[in-house]
Amino acid sequence: MRQQRAAGLGRGLNALIPAATGGHSGLLTLRLSEIQPNPRQPRGQFDERGLEELAHSLRDVGMLQPIVVRPTDGGRFQIIAGERRVRAARLAGLEQVPAVVRTTQDGDLLTEALVENIHRADLNPLEEAAAFQQLLDDFGVTHDQLAGKLGKSRPAISNALRLLTLPAALQEHVSSGALSAGHARALLAVDDPNVQARIGRRVIAEGLSVRATEALVRALTDDQSDAAAQGLAASASQRTPSPYAHLQRTLTDALATSVAIKGTPARGRVVIDYAGPEDLQRLLDVLAKGAGIDLTDA
Structure with a gap:
């Protein structure tokens, strides 16, 4: 009763x-x-x-x-x-x-x-975004109306909805908390889903901050490294002697940044792009670990 x-x-x-x-x-x-x-x-x-x-x-x-x-x-x-x-x-x-x-x-x-x-x-960020989308789809509200109902800004609603365009694997990382919404929004600046996934794996493996992730994405999307964001593999094979094309792609994937090998079989140089002090330190740590070098006293 x-x-x-x-x-x-x-x-x-x-x-x-x-x-x-x-x-x-x-x-x-x-x-x-x-x-x-x-x-x-x-x-x-x-x-x-x-x-x-x-x-x-x-x-x-x-x-x-x-x-x-x-x-x-x-x-x-x-x-x-x-x-x-x-x-x-x-x-x-x-x-x-x-x-x-x-x-x-x-x-x-x-x-x-x-x-x-x-x-x-x-709600985790993906659940929140899915609920926003459900309101838009089922009840015909606009982004502005939804923002007003929830006490949020219209850009906040739009940014949340963009998370639903990420590849499924990255959405799972956001849902689990391995990637924050800030990390995910940084990755959305990259058009290629494969590059998004590659950077996402690197962010998780190395525990990169949102700021470092944003810098890394900028390095892949600015004018100098546009080829990396749009498909470095295709353009690299045209610029680089064929013996180095595969190695260049491998290094780019491994370091999550643009890598160029220039020169001849007898002499040349390897150019590694970095995006700010934090990204430079990340790359130094990765290279030092691979070479067995201790940089703590450097």
Whole structure:
């Protein structure tokens, strides 16, 4: 049986829940059997360990912050915000939870769930971008309207959506946290997906900062190293004697920067591009490690 309860809400929930109207309003206690998940939940994954920890907390102190639901047909309720807490409550063996009941249009359902998750930093950058795209596709909102609903700038929305154009492997690295959104945005300046993937692997392997990644990308896309960004392999074979073409491509891949071998079989030079002091230090570290040289006292 549902019980009407009076209680104050946290500031975050107050921002999400204007005064409710209609037959169901206020703070109720609902049975979990009455609650249905949100089919448009923007969050694709729920960390199992995190759910277990939350379930342990719920067993000890109960659910202090209510979930938000809306009434549906058959006397049931659909989650607007709080699905993670509902899942943890089921794990904890709870039978009922506090809930704020309100009416909302279907077009607002994903927005409200998304707003709660963004404010709680629950979505990774790819999940956030996918939710943005879902709003644009399903509900016909513009970038400007979406930015207004979420309290973000229009460029922030556009930059987030661009992450969805990355190769699948890089998207997985962003989802796992191996690459940050800043790293990913730097890689978007490169047109060639193969070059994007190559730089991404180097960033992860060497733990490059966002600033170093941006510098590296600039080195591959400026006028002097445009061939690297547009397909160094093809142009290198034309400029370089054939015995060195493969070696030049191999070094470019290995060092994640433009490498040119110039000269004749008898005499020549190897030119390695770098983009700023941090990238130079990265290259020195890589070369020194390969040669077994200790640069700590250099």
